Amino acid sequence: MSVKEDDINEGRRRFMMSGALVVSFSLFPGIKAMAQEVIADEGAAVHVAKETQTLAGSLKTNPFLDAWIKIDPAGKVTVYTGKVELGTGVRTALLQIAAEELNMAPSLITFLTADTGASPDEGLTAGSHTIVDSGSALLNASAQVRGLLVDAAAKHFGVDSSVLIVQDAVIKAPDGRTMTYGEAVGAVDLHRMATPVSPLKDPAKFVTIGTSLPRLDIPGKVTGGASYVQDMSMPGMLHARVVLPPVYAAKLLQTNTPEILKMPGVVKVIKDGSMLAVVAKGEWQAVQAQRALAAGSEWSPGRKLPDPADVHRDLKTISTQHIEIANTHNAAGAPVRTLSAKYSKHYMLHGSIGPSCSVAQFKDGTMTVWTHSQGVYPLRDALAEMLSMPKENVRCVHVEGSGCYGHNAADDAATHAALIAREMPGQPIRVQWMREQEHTWDHFTPAMVTEVSASLDAGGNIVNWDYALWSSSHNERIVNAGRLLPAQMLEKPFVPAPSTPMVQPEGGGDRNAIPLYAFPNMHVMNNFSPTMPLQTSAMRSLGAHMNVYTIETFMDELSAAAGADPVAFRLKHMQDPRARDVIKLAAEKFGWPRAARKANHGVGFAFGKYKNLMSYVAIAVEISVVRETGQVILEHAEVAVDAGQIVSPDGIRNQIEGGVIQSASWTLYEELQFDTTRIRSFDWSNYPILRYSAVPRSLNVHLINRPGAPFLGAAEASMGPTAGALGNALFDATGKRLRDMPLGGENLRRQIDV
Numbered sequence: 001m002s003v004k005e006d007d008i009n010e011g012r013r014r015f016m017m018s019g020a021l022v023v024s025f026s027l028f029p030g031i032k033a034m035a036q037e038v039i040a041d042e043g044a045a046v047h048v049a050k051e052t053q054t055l056a057g058s059l060k061t062n063p064f065l066d067a068w069i070k071i072d073p074a075g076k077v078t079v080y081t082g083k084v085e086l087g088t089g090v091r092t093a094l095l096q097i098a099a100e101e102l103n104m105a106p107s108l109i110t111f112l113t114a115d116t117g118a119s120p121d122e123g124l125t126a127g128s129h130t131i132v133d134s135g136s137a138l139l140n141a142s143a144q145v146r147g148l149l150v151d152a153a154a155k156h157f158g159v160d161s162s163v164l165i166v167q168d169a170v171i172k173a174p175d176g177r178t179m180t181y182g183e184a185v186g187a188v189d190l191h192r193m194a195t196p197v198s199p200l201k202d203p204a205k206f207v208t209i210g211t212s213l214p215r216l217d218i219p220g221k222v223t224g225g226a227s228y229v230q231d232m233s234m235p236g237m238l239h240a241r242v243v244l245p246p247v248y249a250a251k252l253l254q255t256n257t258p259e260i261l262k263m264p265g266v267v268k269v270i271k272d273g274s275m276l277a278v279v280a281k282g283e284w285q286a287v288q289a290q291r292a293l294a295a296g297s298e299w300s301p302g303r304k305l306p307d308p309a310d311v312h313r314d315l316k317t318i319s320t321q322h323i324e325i326a327n328t329h330n331a332a333g334a335p336v337r338t339l340s341a342k343y344s345k346h347y348m349l350h351g352s353i354g355p356s357c358s359v360a361q362f363k364d365g366t367m368t369v370w371t372h373s374q375g376v377y378p379l380r381d382a383l384a385e386m387l388s389m390p391k392e393n394v395r396c397v398h399v400e401g402s403g404c405y406g407h408n409a410a411d412d413a414a415t416h417a418a419l420i421a422r423e424m425p426g427q428p429i430r431v432q433w434m435r436e437q438e439h440t441w442d443h444f445t446p447a448m449v450t451e452v453s454a455s456l457d458a459g460g461n462i463v464n465w466d467y468a469l470w471s472s473s474h475n476e477r478i479v480n481a482g483r484l485l486p487a488q489m490l491e492k493p494f495v496p497a498p499s500t501p502m503v504q505p506e507g508g509g510d511r512n513a514i515p516l517y518a519f520p521n522m523h524v525m526n527n528f529s530p531t532m533p534l535q536t537s538a539m540r541s542l543g544a545h546m547n548v549y550t551i552e553t554f555m556d557e558l559s560a561a562a563g564a565d566p567v568a569f570r571l572k573h574m575q576d577p578r579a580r581d582v583i584k585l586a587a588e589k590f591g592w593p594r595a596a597r598k599a600n601h602g603v604g605f606a607f608g609k610y611k612n613l614m615s616y617v618a619i620a621v622e623i624s625v626v627r628e629t630g631q632v633i634l635e636h637a638e639v640a641v642d643a644g645q646i647v648s649p650d651g652i653r654n655q656i657e658g659g660v661i662q663s664a665s666w667t668l669y670e671e672l673q674f675d676t677t678r679i680r681s682f683d684w685s686n687y688p689i690l691r692y693s694a695v696p697r698s699l700n701v702h703l704i705n706r707p708g709a710p711f712l713g714a715a716e717a718s719m720g721p722t723a724g725a726l727g728n729a730l731f732d733a734t735g736k737r738l739r740d741m742p743l744g745g746e747n748l749r750r751q752i753d754v
Helices: 090-102 132-159 180-188 218-223 259-260 283-295 308-317 376-387 409-422 434-442 543-560 566-572 577-590 648-669 721-733 745-753
Strands: 035-040 046-048 069-071 077-078 109-110 165-167 168-171 176-178 238-243 253-254 266-272 275-278 319-329 336-344 357-363 366-371 394-398 427-434 448-457 462-472 522-529 599-607 614-628 629-644 700-702
Touching: 035 069, 035 614, 069 132, 069 180, 077 090, 077 462, 077 566, 090 109, 090 132, 132 165, 132 168, 132 180, 132 376, 168 180, 176 180, 238 283, 238 409, 259 266, 259 283, 259 336, 259 522, 266 409, 275 283, 275 409, 308 448, 308 462, 308 522, 336 543, 357 409, 366 376, 376 394, 376 409, 409 427, 448 543, 462 543, 543 566, 543 599, 543 721, 566 577, 566 599, 577 599, 577 614, 577 629, 577 700, 599 721, 614 721, 629 648, 629 721, 721 745
Parallel strands: 077 109, 238 427, 366 394, 462 522, 629 700
Antiparallel strands: 035 046, 069 077, 165 168, 168 176, 238 275, 266 275, 319 522, 336 448, 357 366, 357 427, 448 462, 599 614, 614 629
């Protein structure tokens, strides 16, 4: 893969970080604001105090400055975030933001991520919100803290604050007198509410924001160091494995516990209803005991799964909530031609590289859980409910996990660890799920159906657009104990909170269902199913993957009907100037339109603005097709991105590149295998993913930097556009308009043979 350095509006001095960053955890209490109003994202509703609604980002919910920044008399600066590192590089980017406004070298700051015993409560790390919410909060909190410290120093020196220079936590007067942040903080109470206006630096003077610092999380990963919760080891730690039911709603009838207790290293077998686990001194001993325990356990039949052949048909029946999310009527030309199409997508699983893992210890009345959950505070609250413990006695500490991007089994493994640790006070308990458990009991991304109809007038303009989608929940995040899978299996089970649709403009299954294009007449319906034939929840981009795919492939069909070039057709219907900029840039870098191509090659183009709120992405691709196998190779891609003010150019490129590859895997190959008896994709042999042989030969990401503009989330922004571009390129290569994902592999081979 080759990645070009872009030169668009960079204007930033390169800054190399020296020294080392120390990451530790402390038990300072987190601070929350009084709540009056509610906002929502992919997790639980978040309460916002009326008096904090004008504050930036997560300052709305955590308005006190010392929730974000603490400075001790010795001058040690500690910065906190409630967000977590998921492999996206946000820990580095957030540190850059704080360092910029504090006028400090990043290496001088101790930076702590989500920990219910230390950090502000920022809910979930999801939905590409980290830089938008936590980054905006840190930008403003850091600027305000710096301003307060400089004002205190100015008062001490008897000079105007404008003449003082700040560098690396030292404030210097024109006459040479200095005061450290540690000295200045003695005259400042940082336990104060943030203000709506901050003394932000001129973006033209940034030295850290806009540069690509070496990522803090990479060294351990590439050298084999302990990097993940899966790598954790503690003195006296015991290893546990769980036995899960073979199918939904199966009840545990009988176990062979006496036999298991005689096995080498086995310490205990724990059973509570249908929650079954074995604890051993060694990890391999735990695995062997788990296998024997699973083989010797008997279960009730459970419930049948849906017939895969009927899933899309059944969605029309079970989707009982009909939500109109767009309805506009304006004067337009008379329609002369109408096109319609129907699209479908199958269930998919997360396929995390490392099966979910957690370590828990119940000691002195406190339950501490180390977890790769994307929401340590929601998890803490649910565990406290399940364990009947005060919230302050349950602490969840985030440790990065090997694999995530959505609601996988991280919270469930943490729940198992907590339940087992409660039965064995004082001893650290490590729980890791097995591969077949991670796949079989995943929170799958839902199957979907979309239907679209649109009309053109005599001038080739789209004059009306009618769109509908059918889907079950894309968001079963942890809002109560009943959403924790092991809690549902207890002798006294907890009941999951009801499934509810996520509201626009964020959306769930209907995320990005409203096109950004200017259509005079538009109607969009979200048909939501509150019941789920399979266990589903959030996966990267939620419904945006399917909706942008539908919109962008149908835009190509409409452009063909209008006799127009696909890029020119998009620009004709696009009024947003920033969207036009990325569309033009991607087309220019790709050399669109391409001349005649080789046989079995095709090109495609697509655009999307994630959630219509965040980053703009346009992508042009060239693919090749192996007709005998249906393999699709992404030969070349040019991607243009506008994420507002860029914090880390390399970080955004990494996320866009990874998103293109992951979306290609989803779009071309991934489909959950199951029948009416059970899930069949229990290992990698039954769940095809993109192979190394098919990754992009060349993938170039071009960034449009907008200094001083708000941060726009970019991590999930390329998922939908990539799917649309691939669908359009496949039509160009094969002449087949494919509308049922996955598009490649055996599905494509059969289509080509027709």
